[in-house]
Amino acid sequence: MEDSMQTLTVAYSLLALVLGVVIGWLLYKSRSIRELQDMVDERVAQLRARTIEETKSEIQRTLTSDLEDKVREELKEKLKADVEEEVQRTARKLESDAETKAQERIRAAEKEAKELLSAAKKEMQEETASRRQELEKSEARLTQRASSLDAREEKLEKRTQELATKDAELMGTSRKLKDREAEIEAKSAGIQAELERVAGLSADAARTELVESLTGEAKLEAAKVARQYEEEAIEEADRRAKKVIATSVQRWAGEYVAERAVTVVPIPNDEIKGRIIGREGRNIRALEAATGIDIIIDDTPEAVMVSGFDPVRRQVARISLEKLISDGRIHPSRIEEVVEKTSAEVESQIKEYGERAAFELGIHNLHIDLIKLVGRLQFRTSYGQNMWSHSIEVGFLCGMMAAELGLNVKHARRAGLLHDIGKALTHENDGPHALVGAEIAKRCGEHEVVRNAIAAHHNEEPQNSAIAHLVIAADALSGARPGARREVLGTYIKRLEDLERISQEFEGVEKAFAVQAGREIRVMVENSRVTDDQAFVLSKEIAAKIESELTYPGQIKVCVIRETRSVDYAR
Numbered sequence: 001m002e003d004s005m006q007t008l009t010v011a012y013s014l015l016a017l018v019l020g021v022v023i024g025w026l027l028y029k030s031r032s033i034r035e036l037q038d039m040v041d042e043r044v045a046q047l048r049a050r051t052i053e054e055t056k057s058e059i060q061r062t063l064t065s066d067l068e069d070k071v072r073e074e075l076k077e078k079l080k081a082d083v084e085e086e087v088q089r090t091a092r093k094l095e096s097d098a099e100t101k102a103q104e105r106i107r108a109a110e111k112e113a114k115e116l117l118s119a120a121k122k123e124m125q126e127e128t129a130s131r132r133q134e135l136e137k138s139e140a141r142l143t144q145r146a147s148s149l150d151a152r153e154e155k156l157e158k159r160t161q162e163l164a165t166k167d168a169e170l171m172g173t174s175r176k177l178k179d180r181e182a183e184i185e186a187k188s189a190g191i192q193a194e195l196e197r198v199a200g201l202s203a204d205a206a207r208t209e210l211v212e213s214l215t216g217e218a219k220l221e222a223a224k225v226a227r228q229y230e231e232e233a234i235e236e237a238d239r240r241a242k243k244v245i246a247t248s249v250q251r252w253a254g255e256y257v258a259e260r261a262v263t264v265v266p267i268p269n270d271e272i273k274g275r276i277i278g279r280e281g282r283n284i285r286a287l288e289a290a291t292g293i294d295i296i297i298d299d300t301p302e303a304v305m306v307s308g309f310d311p312v313r314r315q316v317a318r319i320s321l322e323k324l325i326s327d328g329r330i331h332p333s334r335i336e337e338v339v340e341k342t343s344a345e346v347e348s349q350i351k352e353y354g355e356r357a358a359f360e361l362g363i364h365n366l367h368i369d370l371i372k373l374v375g376r377l378q379f380r381t382s383y384g385q386n387m388w389s390h391s392i393e394v395g396f397l398c399g400m401m402a403a404e405l406g407l408n409v410k411h412a413r414r415a416g417l418l419h420d421i422g423k424a425l426t427h428e429n430d431g432p433h434a435l436v437g438a439e440i441a442k443r444c445g446e447h448e449v450v451r452n453a454i455a456a457h458h459n460e461e462p463q464n465s466a467i468a469h470l471v472i473a474a475d476a477l478s479g480a481r482p483g484a485r486r487e488v489l490g491t492y493i494k495r496l497e498d499l500e501r502i503s504q505e506f507e508g509v510e511k512a513f514a515v516q517a518g519r520e521i522r523v524m525v526e527n528s529r530v531t532d533d534q535a536f537v538l539s540k541e542i543a544a545k546i547e548s549e550l551t552y553p554g555q556i557k558v559c560v561i562r563e564t565r566s567v568d569y570a571r
Helices: 002-029 033-066 069-199 203-251 254-260 271-277 279-291 311-327 332-361 368-379 387-405 409-418 433-443 448-456 466-480 489-504 532-549
Strands: 262-266 294-296 303-307 509-515 520-525 557-562
Touching (some): 271 279, 271 311, 279 294, 279 311, 279 332, 303 311, 311 368, 332 368, 332 387, 332 409, 368 387, 387 466, 433 448, 448 466, 489 509, 489 520, 489 532, 520 532, 532 557
Antiparallel strands (some): 262 303
16 A cells, blocks of 8 residues: 555656646746736647556556455545546646746736837837937028028029019110110211311321321420339439448448458558648548558557558558658649559559469469459458468369379369459459359360369359369368458458357366467367267367357367376375
8 A cells, every 4th residue: 555655746746746747847948828828738648648648557467466366356446536636726726826826927018018118118219209300400500591581582682673663674774775875876987078178187187197196295294203113223222222321331340340350550650641631631631542441540659551352552652652652742632643643553563463373373364454363362351361372272183183083183273363353353243153153264265174162162143163163172271271261350250259168068078279370179078977978079079169150261170078087096
């Protein structure tokens, strides 16, 4: 009996497990109530039939060995009824549970569907409101545009009406004008015929005569206006030129005039000053008129100053004044005689200087005008450098470089000697001295290579030969030679001060000294603050700053000195 109960328990457990699996599977699939019910009924029927058969066979096997046939039959019937009842009860319970879970599932689905529907409605309402606002804005814009178009249409209608009115008025005016034109033509024809009859001229002849008369009057008026403008332009140019010159003279250093345009003539005593001035100043006026130079007699003891920008005239005035003082006879006729003789002597000196320069360079067949111009350079300076000596130096340098390069030495020396002859005439001719000198050399029959070298040594025209480049290099070398050129004292001192100031602005610099007339700056640096590599960089930085801030001839050497001292004592 106990075995039978255990068997029933196993059977019930197996049935419950199977039903649980079926219900779980059915719930997982979320099918509809009808499908779930059909599947449950069908599965329950199958399980019921299979369980009953299995139970029957198990009970039959169990009772076969223990019970009699009769008891077995009774138990079989009884167990069969109990099993059927239990199975039906279990099936009903499972069916009820499945229906309950299905209802819950349906309610959850309905709730989710309601939430989704509510969200969809809310979104639809928001979208509808947004579209409604856009439509309202579009409607407002369309309404505004429609009103604007209506106003424009009204204006166009008014404009059209006004144009139609004006068109009608113009048509009437045009007809009146045509009628008036016809009347004028008729009257003009009559007047023309009357004029031809009275004057005896045809219309073409009268027109030609009228044009000629008007042309002559127009020419006279144009000439009058052109002359007026020309006079005004000359007056304006003269006024502006005076202003520019006055401004330039005021800004230019007075030391330059004192050093370059004034020559001091010593006199034995101050009594000579009165004789030089003469009665009512006639002697000094005669001397100034003959030489074209200003004679300045002031309180300077035992000295008379000769002032002028033309160095040749200033030389003539100086020599003439010295002769008059030594001779003692100072009166207008004697002054003119002495000035004339001195001018001839100076011209002779000029020629001698030119010939000497050509002889030193070995230049032959030089035109006499070029010889005189080279001699005049003896009395010209540039930054304190004598231009005659400078030209000879450039000629020698050009010749030596041409010899090294295998070029024509004669052409190189001629070009070097003549490259600055334009400076002898810059006070008489307009334009750059290079072009003026090139034009003179061309007139005097110099070779094209020489002419181009003269014209191109300051890049006024392109260099057409290697000799032109040699002239540029030699000119720079002669001007950059230490001591070759002098400057105005104030400018020179200021440049030295600026060199030292710029050098001392850098960190680590202890002292700075400008030497070699400003051609070299020596910078002493602190050993502990500046290394050897930094000293190398410092020299380049100082040189770059000097190039950017100062103006100077030639080049300036920057020498940075870093000193290392080792000290010890012998005891």
